[in-house]
Amino acid sequence: MRLVLIEGLPGTGKTTLAERLCTLALHEGCASRWYLEEAADHPVHPRSPGAITLEDYPLRCLQGWERFANEVRSDDTLHILEGSAFQSTVRFMMEQNRADIDDYFRRFEEILAPLRPALIYLRPEDAASHSRAAAAHRGSDWTRKVAAYLEQTPYARRHGLRGEIGMHRFWADYAHLCDALVHVLAMPVVKITAEPGHENRVLTEAVSAISPTSWAARERVARQLKALE
Template identity: 25%
Template sequence: MTKRLFLIEGLPGSGKTTTAEALTRLFQKEQINTRLHIEGDLNHPADYESVAYLKMDEWIDFQSKYASLDVLRFAEVFNDYVLVSYRQWQSEKDIPEAELAFLQARDIYELPFELYQSMIFKKWETFVAQALTTDITYVFECCFLQNPLTMGLIKYDLPEATLRAYIERIATIIAPLQPVLVYVDQTDVEKSFRKALNERPTEWADGFVSYYTEQAYGVNRSLSGVEGTITILQARQELERQLLEMLPFRVERFGNEDFSVEARQLWLKQLIQSTVRSTSLSES
């Protein structure tokens, strides 16, 4: 099996994480060197999780104040900016609340869209260059469609043409890895999302609904509460399905309406078999 990147996408509550984990286990069972990176991974090689962007003057001032807390170990210094992995820092040091809030306000996902977008492109480019030197198969959850659309659609309510161009650029960057996108589909968005609300902690549910309805897309349409969130998710799904049609690489849709473990395992095994078969044919 040649180098591969498997992208697992779908709406919250659709079964993305479970599908990504199951796919990884099957690869490992086949002795395929595989690395899984799911949502919230602090060490994600192609995305940012709890990473702050500081201009150089901000960094100089910040570092001078907190050098004793060894922040440099958790920072990447570039020519005109610095990235600080503040959750990793927090996991090892007792960071004052005011300083943590300062970094959170400068999170990559709080940047203006153009700057955020440029940072994401650089991250993907660096990852692809590194991945091409290894024999690792990567499984990524949600960083190809969900995270970009959370910023572009939900947070900033940008035109669809802008979002399409953004996704197209990432697709071009990752093309050398021969990606395969698995879209975990749900025909009934309301049913699957309410299932997630019932199964997950109240803090997650409240935070998710609050975020979705209080960003530009929800505010511009006067959407609120769970019902408003479902409306936004339905719009997001419609856009995602349109984006799937334009991608220049393999896309497979897995209908997960029944959340059947057996059906998922069978579908993923068939996916792996077809991937290995298509790879063998291309190499012959």
């Protein structure tokens, strides 16, 4: 395996898991690199959707995936991307009421197939309740900013989503869309229940499921978790 994709709603621990997986892999002697979703040098998605036309955005993302796949095809590094399969691509297409999400996603998976990817899907049991908890944790400024942004999207206008309540509904709808896409994926999918305060359990489940032979033994995970604390 050369590629691990980590997905989930905001606040499910995507970045935390990506960083810890990368650190654990490096401790076990496996070359590894992880990419923050918002990184300016992100290898896949455009830095800003506003920099290109809305019509071109999915094509630009697919072109980014093609470049990335070609660049890393021959190396032995474990690449960990969080928020890149859904959050920075599919979510934006949903906001814009795009009807071609399924077509985009099929092409996305075809491009990545040679890298033998796996997807880790961090899914809270109740998306709307999780959204409310994430809003409370991240504070009023974050909540107002995200709610105001989503309120202006074509999806929100079409469905009458307004304010913080509309934001929670949007994230619940988005989670159901992700559920549907995960269901048809050919690549291995690791679905893990996302719960605040259970980062060690999530890491252990993720490592045990994707199981690269050089660093995934369960007993070593326990030792490394202690070392990382």
